[in-house]
Amino acid sequence: MARILVVEDDVQLRENIQEQLELDTHEVRAAANGRQALELLPSFVPDLIVCDVVMPEMDGIEFIRVLKNSLDYRSIPFIFLTAKATQQDMINGLEEGAFDYLFKPFLRRELILKVNNITRQQADRSRYQPREVKEESGFQFITQFNTQLSQQFGNASLTAEKMAEALNMSRSAFQRSLVTFFGKNFSEIVKEYRLQKATTYLVQSDQSIQWIADRCGFSSLSYFSVCFKKATQTSPLSFRLKARQNLNS
CATH class of the missing domain: 1.10.10.60 (Homeodomain-like)
Structure with missing residues (x-):
């Protein structure tokens, strides 16, 4: 199961994509445009973003540019959705950092295969990291986190962002480490x-x-x-x- 953010202004298509991905056991959140998606990101860091190109307020190209300039989100892969695109349009999207394209209308099977292929590659990269490296990095993270927590728990304004900064980590990497090594989110811990x-x-x-x-x-x-x-x-x-x-x- 992967965490996927769907960004699409067409309500029916957005709901359909979300439903299909959830039926394939993925955890999905959805937004109508790039601006709404940015508002979701602090509370939901996805493994993959499926994003329309043409949208009101903030389109897909502008959205991916914002994310690729962010330490927290630049590593999240994108699949762009488009009704029609010239070769130059595709090149522009790939230059901005898009991983792949889906052309509307697309088959459910095509969507699921592309999503699963990308998220499986990400999982495999993590799985085949040497065990000793994983254990050492996990021990270091837990030790450093517990030290910071024992020093800062009395600060009512303590946030995940501030803790991540204290540990010299991006927010997304920090959140993933909490889930991996503690099985809980920051506020719960x-x-x-x-x-x-x-x-x-x-x-x-x-x-x-x-x-x-x-x-x-x-x-x-x-x-x-x-x-x-x-x-x-x-x-x-x-x-x-x-x-x-x-x-x-």
């Missing part, structure tokens, strides 16, 4: 870590609940209470009282 630290403070200190919420990077006491109760099925104060009763019994 940070929230779990903050709640673990909060639990320690509740049991081992006499600091107020407000102080603990602030110290652990929660933006407000109410948000901390909601997150804590969702994770433990009890309020921070009740958790503290019960923990101390157990220690004294």
